[in-house]
Amino acid sequence: MSKKILWFLRGPASAEQMALAKSVGMTIRDPNAYRIGDFIEQADGVAGDAPVAYLKAYDLIEMLRTDGPTVVEFVAAGYLAANYPPEGYESRSSAQEITDAIAEQEADIGADGKMSIAKLREILTEKGVTFDPKAKKPDLQALLDQAERAAKIADIKTQLTLKAVAFEDAATLEELQALNTPSV
Known part of the structure; x- marks a missing residue:
């Protein structure tokens, strides 16, 4: 009934x-x-x-809203697929889509909350960073950290150049950040 x-x-x-x-x-x-x-x-x-x-x-x-994200949109916004759908929203994805999204995230992130070797290799390849195919996880993580730090340095140097602020070419990230901080 x-x-x-x-x-x-x-x-x-x-x-x-x-x-x-x-x-x-x-x-x-x-x-x-x-x-x-x-x-x-x-x-x-x-x-x-x-x-x-x-x-x-x-x-x-309580009525659930029907205008929420799909699981793909939810994950793309930086949320864990396991927390889908967001509170107060009805699911707009099938059970299989949710299961697939959870499995994909679990494959990318290990039990320790860190990226898998496969994901590190994928990101390094996307960034154009060459690495030894036999490299261990700590070495791959160090390469990724180094690439991300170099990208931050390049970005701040571009910002400083646009502001006509002089800087040493060999300046550290911290020195560049200090130059890029507006003075009070």
Whole structure:
């Protein structure tokens, strides 16, 4: 036996709201149609902007938003696939897509929270950094750290050049950052 949930919406329901209500088995009602003392319709719960009399009689069911990200968008924004969907949102991805995203993240990040050797090699290759194919994980991580530090130095040097700020060519990252910090 299915439960009867009354979803109270002010004004006319949109086609999307009607489709959502139908897909989850809810019945749409207008809270403005209820007057104090009116008959209270039998239901198993209410959702939306329910009148006070209905809130006293039935449990309020929290509605999940349907305009959230897909698992791919969620991961691309820097979140863990295992935490999908975000709180308060309905999933827009299939169970298989979520499982695949979790597996892909777990393959990229080891139990210690660090990148796998395969992921380090992939990133170094994308950055154009050459490395010994037999290199160990600490050596690959050191190469990646070095490449990222060199990229930061190059970026700050570009910013300083655009601001016409003089700097030593052999300046360290810390020295360049100090030059790039606006004085008070």
